[in-house]
Amino acid sequence: MPRWLAAAIAALIIAASAWNAWALEVRDTAHTSDIAQRLDRGEKIDMDLYRQVHAQVAAGQDYYAVATAGNREFTFPTKPFVTVRTPVLAWTSALWGEWGWRVAAALLWSANIAAWFLALGPLASGRERDAAMVLSALFGAVAFIPIIPYSHECLAGLFVSLALALSATRWWVAGLVLAVIGVAIRELAMPFLFAWAAIALVAGHRREPAAVFAAIALVVAGLWLHANAVDAARLPGDMTSPGWKGLFGPSLPLYGIHITTLLQVLPSWLAGPLGVLPLLGWAALGGRLGAFATLWFAGFIFAVAVFARQENFYWMGLFVPAYGVGLAFVPRAFGDLAASFRQTASASPTT
Template identity: 40%
Template sequence: MIRARPPVWLSCSSRFATLRPGMALGIALLALALLASSWFLPAEDAARDAPLGVDVYASVVDGLRSGGDYYAVAAQELRADRAPLHPFPAIRLPTLSVVQAALPDFVSILLLIAIAAATGLAWSRRIGGWFERGPPRIAALFLLAGGMVAFVQPSLVAFHELWAGLLIAWSLAIRREDRWVEAVALALCAMVIRETAALYALAMLAAALRDGRRREALGWVAALLVFVAVLLLHARAVALVAGPLDAVSPGWGRLHGPGLFASGMARSTALIILPWWLGAPLAMLAMLGWAAAPGPLGRRAALTFGGYALAIAVFARTDNFYWALAAAPAYLVGMAFLPDAVRDLARPILDRRRVRVQRITR
């Protein structure tokens, strides 16, 4: 067993602190490969500057306020925008639009800001447990703010990914061994707003099974079953309004690689102010930091962010960069773990000390 050194920034040792040389070298090589991949972006034209669906679903909300049916109005607006209606995930789940149609616009904006504030407060408390000293804590809080800049923009209030991303981040921050019911409930709210939030629930289910927490695992299974039931009803409703002549989505499974995730995360956070050749690698480095984050929250966050990175790398098109918003609010905090992560990776790799054994015969 390798003896852990005192942490650099953290209040406790990172997950890399006791790695053996072979494992440390493997992680370092993987990190370098991922870092290099962030400079290789797909050759296709990258996404539209405005997130797909914001204007369309703002119009859907207006149509609902005029007494229209959600699926009929959504189909009409998507056809007018020349957007696909097939397969059924091309039409968003109705939850967010129906709720917003029942509320004045300013109430929806206040609700979005309130959820963002609750998410930021929850993460601030968890950051305080990792970083007790002032400078590291301040740096981590600045990184948290950098990840949440997109989530307090009133112009994006109709964007489903925004709400789902905040609810996922809030759920992840408040989850504790004695407080998982609230986390499951928030995750279910995120899933019925945007189906990509189910990836987070699957990650949490896997973590609960790994930790032997059966009751919590059953809670995540129950939430996923409710989501599947909602999704089946949604698919049937879409089938009633989508005709054979309606446009079909070009599909997913494009295998664009990790560079698309790094680029999408850079475009979804404060890293957008940097040139892409700097912002994307920094976004990828945050993943290394989360891999080293200690404690159950660090492990579950790393599993969640890694799951979204894998899904975007394998399935997303270039215009699906906004999928990264599901993981964006707290993602940049991973860079605060880098001083400890890099030191703890380098130590076993560079340590050349050897124990020499001599046998003396008389």
């Protein structure tokens, strides 16, 4: 790249890293204040609602009846339909219980570690592959938090991250199935499928775009059924969501990445840069996988920066653990930038 562009990227990364170290503390203060205010108003914690709903469904009650009733009890809206979680997690929990999902999360964590090592085989150096495995393990540690059986975002993130890795292998069909499961658990991951379709089309494949669009159609049909079921269970006095137009900027999605990963145990001066640099790493990887990951992560960060409210930081659980794997390619990015700096303004051809 031109030296001026390399200088601009380096300056942007340095500024963003320093700014995020400061923004994390500001956003954490705002988050603590928001939680206190909500509890003072008598509001309850989301996870308590999901525990209650799962227990009632396991006891044989209708999901939509107890889910909408729970939203009313917890002073949550039921309109639009996306304010009520899809029934997938509650229905499956009724089959194999809380420990079933704990085991599934642990297996997904292990599968992500192995999949990233395999997917990067022809794309990365041995050191980068080893680093990717370690980073996948560290950023995927959320799989072992106590509330994982009720965290729609983190469970969906484990599925989607595994799907991203498998999309670069001959097992991409299995990855697509996993992506559909992730979106079925948390429909907020739907843009992942659109990013996949866009990359597959640009790559010039035939079967893959058709399969991805078929998966999108399947998910849309499921969401249509979900919307109708929520509408049927809604009562005239139910609350309506105030909408999503938070305009908090990138500080909110970066804080969400921070709080849903082990970055939260690090000091802000270190966690700030480590929350920003994975995006640079994924861009530096290049190729189809690098483009796919960059489009998914950058696009979702932009959407959350524009639309999410303060309490929606947990949406970033959809990134674990794949986002953190991008740190493995940061040395490559720094090398590319350094190489651009070393170029002379009037480079002569070699003979």
